Amino acid sequence: xxxLRAQLREWREAVQKRLPPWSNRTLVGxxxxxxxxxxxxFSSSSAFMNATxxxxxxxxxxxxLNIVVGFAGLLDLxxxxxxxxxxxxxxxxxxxxxxxxxxxxxxxxVASTLPGVHLNFILxxxxxxxxxxxxxxxxxxxxxxxxxxxxxxxxxxxxxxxAVVAVNGQSVHVGGGMTLTAxxxxxxxxxxxxxxGIGSFSLLNLRPWYWLIFAILLFVLFVNLRLRDSRLGRAxxxxxxxxxxxxxxxxxxxxxxxxxxxxxxxxxxxxGAFFGTYYTVVNAAQFxxxxxxxxxxxxxxxxxxxxxGAVVGGLALGYINNYLIPVxxxxxxxxxxxxFQLTSVEFGIFGFLLVIVMLLxxxxxxxxxxxxxxxxxxxxxxxAQLAEAPGTPGGAA
Amino acid sequence: MSSTETxxxxxxxxxxxxxxxxxxxxxxxxxxxVNDISFQVPQHSIVSLIGPNGAGKTTxxxxxxxxxxxxxxxxxxxxxxxxxxxxxxxxRYGVARTFQNIRLFGAMTAVENVMVGHHVRMRxxxxxxxxxxxxxxxxxxxxxxxxxxxxxxxxxxEPAFDRLAVQLPYGxxxxxxxxxxxASQPKLLLLDEPTAGMNPxxxxxxxxxxxxxxxxxxxxxxxxxxxxxxxxxxxxxxTVLDYGKKIAEGKPAEVRADPGVIEAxxxxxx
Numbered sequence: 001x002x003x004l005r006a007q008l009r010e011w012r013e014a015v016q017k018r019l020p021p022w023s024n025r026t027l028v029g030x031x032x033x034x035x036x037x038x039x040x041x042f043s044s045s046s047a048f049m050n051a052t053x054x055x056x057x058x059x060x061x062x063x064x065l066n067i068v069v070g071f072a073g074l075l076d077l078x079x080x081x082x083x084x085x086x087x088x089x090x091x092x093x094x095x096x097x098x099x100x101x102x103x104x105x106x107x108x109x110v111a112s113t114l115p116g117v118h119l120n121f122i123l124x125x126x127x128x129x130x131x132x133x134x135x136x137x138x139x140x141x142x143x144x145x146x147x148x149x150x151x152x153x154x155x156x157x158x159x160x161x162x163a164v165v166a167v168n169g170q171s172v173h174v175g176g177g178m179t180l181t182a183x184x185x186x187x188x189x190x191x192x193x194x195x196x197g198i199g200s201f202s203l204l205n206l207r208p209w210y211w212l213i214f215a216i217l218l219f220v221l222f223v224n225l226r227l228r229d230s231r232l233g234r235a236x237x238x239x240x241x242x243x244x245x246x247x248x249x250x251x252x253x254x255x256x257x258x259x260x261x262x263x264x265x266x267x268x269x270x271x272g273a274f275f276g277t278y279y280t281v282v283n284a285a286q287f288x289x290x291x292x293x294x295x296x297x298x299x300x301x302x303x304x305x306x307x308x309g310a311v312v313g314g315l316a317l318g319y320i321n322n323y324l325i326p327v328x329x330x331x332x333x334x335x336x337x338x339x340f341q342l343t344s345v346e347f348g349i350f351g352f353l354l355v356i357v358m359l360l361x362x363x364x365x366x367x368x369x370x371x372x373x374x375x376x377x378x379x380x381x382x383x384a385q386l387a388e389a390p391g392t393p394g395g396a397a
Numbered sequence: 398m399s400s401t402e403t404x405x406x407x408x409x410x411x412x413x414x415x416x417x418x419x420x421x422x423x424x425x426x427x428x429x430x431v432n433d434i435s436f437q438v439p440q441h442s443i444v445s446l447i448g449p450n451g452a453g454k455t456t457x458x459x460x461x462x463x464x465x466x467x468x469x470x471x472x473x474x475x476x477x478x479x480x481x482x483x484x485x486x487x488x489r490y491g492v493a494r495t496f497q498n499i500r501l502f503g504a505m506t507a508v509e510n511v512m513v514g515h516h517v518r519m520r521x522x523x524x525x526x527x528x529x530x531x532x533x534x535x536x537x538x539x540x541x542x543x544x545x546x547x548x549x550x551x552x553x554x555e556p557a558f559d560r561l562a563v564q565l566p567y568g569x570x571x572x573x574x575x576x577x578x579x580a581s582q583p584k585l586l587l588l589d590e591p592t593a594g595m596n597p598x599x600x601x602x603x604x605x606x607x608x609x610x611x612x613x614x615x616x617x618x619x620x621x622x623x624x625x626x627x628x629x630x631x632x633x634x635x636t637v638l639d640y641g642k643k644i645a646e647g648k649p650a651e652v653r654a655d656p657g658v659i660e661a662x663x664x665x666x667x
Contacts, residue, residue, distance in 0.1 A: 223527050226526060226527045226528075226529060227526055227527060230521060230525075230526035230527075230529075230533075230537075231516060231519050231521045231525075231526060231536075231537075232521070232522075232523060232526045233526070234505070234509060234512060234513050234516070235513065235516060237502065237504065237505060237509075238502045238505070238513045238516075241502035241503055241504055241505065242500050242501075242502055242503075244464065244500065245496065245500035245501070245502065246502070246513070247464070247483070247484040247485050248462055248464065248484050248488065248493075248494055248496075249488060249493075249513050249514050249516060249517075249577065249578075249581065250484075250485045250488035250489055250514075250516050250517030250581055251485055251513070251516055252483070252485045253483075253485070259523060263523075370504040370505065370561070
């Protein structure tokens, strides 16, 4: 088995050496083109298209959480809070929910006659990102002074707090008979995205929705890639590896962690805003603790700290959750004589998948470069090398 | 040479002092780890801090670099009071350190480790990192280039530059740690037992290298050291701690002859 693996690795390295330096760029370009033309291969309102849209939105969240957990090593078990805030940002800024207000900005002719706050979806997206980033700072300031497991517990608590606020917000009056949230009734009749020249999106044609979330994914992916290979990205990894050494090297602890947390929050919020408009309702019941774990599972299955891993993990769980189980395999148990549907045991299936991945490929589907190096390279023959380098620390001086 | 009975302000400066600790005390609960210590490090000198295990040397280091706050006393870097400053700020002011048990960032390559050391001297922020304008691109390239130069300077060989820190042999890890500290362009370098685990030749080479660094990089060096050969060979001044107290201070030869020091190291003569 290990010989086989070594052989495979050798081949892979040989192939990599022979590929021209532009091959990576070409591959990425090819993937983008495939991503763009993908909707033409399926009917415009198919279940597969629907699942694809949700899976891509999951990937955006997974990329956001990957910055927090994967890059900076802050285990956040309350990420659903930013999904909720993003979705509510949409509810507040793109519906008639605040019915006493009359604010319109670049929205469809229909929406511009309605009462409430109606902003263009791009403005809402920016708003959601800003609101979530600010919330990330507020939650993060007291939380991120803690270490390790404590962060996990406190973020978990904040996730639950947001969920409870979402339910009880219907009793919080903000003046003029308006409330903060609509609780379990949900903020409904939210605006569909509208762009001048394209018109309003409709759920009968899912293609524009797909291109919208795909564009968001590309943006978030770009930011992730840039941050990874930057001064900030190195600071995050350094903090993750050894906090004491990192601060001694001049990395400001709280500020650097807060940046990771806020950026992750902003991406969660953007995805949440998209989900708000795509589901056409912002309902407090959507924001369960289980969802935080679900996104964390995407990051871990993909490969903690790996950008492409986060994308693959998000897409994989998205498709399994929204296509494979409910559409393709749902009736499988009844075909073999059982009296239940597969959707009712989906969390069991996820748990099983997680265990399988952790057993067979603990580093994730697409491991981070660093972890790959750590796991594959042989341990250095310490003594031999020490002996062959007869102590010349100032050799080159 | 001063003894503990004189809690007077630090002795008159030999030269302009880079670092001055005044009556610094650190208590952990009821335990007094560092007890009313005053000492100074003259500019461009090499000063050693010695003492038996548990004497409070590393605790003192941690206070000098801001990881611990002194319970009492003050610490001055030049004219600046850094007693209550955060570690990253102190690094910015020009203090860098290594650790007794090497603390490299294991999952980063040697070059990346050194690049992290340069963090305080870089300017790229969040938006600079995302949009990567030409000046950020240049800054990154220069930092990488500088990191490689520093690694070569401390004697690491080219093939090791892009290997993960955890995969480097012990001696190379020590070198990378020094390079990482140098990358922050310090005025004062704190070395916590730099020769621990090295054989005599390696220690001797490192001793030489400390002088080279001091002269070429215009550094002041404060080191904790157990190896008396290194201490006596390299330092201009030695401060001896025992049970958190300063029991002797002075030129190496003076300290070596001090009865209190001999007692602390060898025990009381019957």
